Amino acid sequence: MLDVRDLHAFYGKSHILHGVTLRVDEGEIVSLLGRNGVGRSTTIRAIMGDVRAEGSVRFRGEEICGLPPYAIARKGLGYVPENRDIFPTLTVRQNLLLGMKHARRPGRWTIDDMFRLFPNLGQRADKPGGVLSGGEQQMLTICRTLMGDPHLIMIDEPTEGLAPLLVQQVAGLLTTIAERGVSILLVEQKLTIALTISRRLYVMGHGRVVFEGAPGDLQGNDGVRKEWLEV
Template identity: 40%
Template sequence: MLVLEALTAGYGQSQALAGIDLAIGAGEVVTLLGRNGMGKTTTVRAIMGLLPSVGGRIWGGAASFAGDSLLGQPPHRVAQRGLGLVPEGRQIFPTLNVEENLIATAADRDGRGRWTLDGIYDLFPRLRERRRNSGGKLSGGEQQMLAIGRALMTNPRLLILDEATEGLAPIIRAEIWAVLAQLKAEGQAILLIDKNLGAVLRLADRHVVVEKGRSVWTGTSAELESDPALRETYLHL
């Protein structure tokens, strides 16, 4: 599905990505791991066509989804190809209510979409209870549920989550990890950024470790768990 090959990108004259290699197949869960400022979010922004229009650009390499190049594509074209993003900071529409947030992104391009309002409300019952509340009045955890629901309403072939559980209460984190496990069991492909190593080791099939804008290691959860030197060097764990 998604393939990045030696992807490089930057902001102005500053190089942020120096060579990212990554591949995600149908139904796989893959993580981007690394310390803060190493290029994980920039990688996601490059994939989604979200580098700033002034000064931010792809310098080289390749990024493709289902065989079609993503380089130079605007965000709406990337989304139309089947990539759904849960961005860092959630970025829900604060003046729209929950239901309006969900409807705003709804898409069922092939007539076989899994995700409808009822489906999202079954996944996150709290959103059904809050469906008439404006997005800006939700708690942080509820906003994250809404951001995930909004991305799913695009019926994506690949779901991308940047900092899936950052800053959330433990009970909300547990609920979101359970939802992601359910999505994986249903065959949803996921690219995930999160600092909770224990949770991502349980969930993901493979991991890509990023250091200074370059992918430096790729392997399975078992391989990462059995290599404390790797975790200490690149993750400080």
């Protein structure tokens, strides 16, 4: 479904990604791991068109590298940013409404679905997004992107700063999403949920992919873990 080959990305003159190659197939949860600064967030932002990039990014058979972000989103690629980017003056309900690409054509997910999955969000439906707690904002931002009915959703560090109970909730949500047919590319620093829910994973280092395999392969490979993951 998503086929990235030899992706290079630049912030101005800084050459951040040096030929990243990865793929996500239909129905998969794939994790992108690595230390801070190796280029995981940059990779998904480059795929989304938010960062100047060169190389090939094919989504559902179409080349999307070079398109503006809104055009890429309309092709069915969803993005959940690391800092959540909740619209603070708009209510929870309004945030979710803006996730929808067409006001009249609902996709796989309705607002009621979201409130059923997260009664907390339902209770705060008419409160401004800015007053929600960190965990609630994380749920809201994932749900908001889901409202756009993406085929593949790229999520940047959803468990950062969350209490263990909320981390489990996020893991549960991601598994539910995948069961309903949405593929996931998950950027994570914590190995915890990445290892439990992913089918495959990539490890990045210095702007490149340095390891590819299944969670079991990584768990058995101390060398890779020490060199590229542990502090």
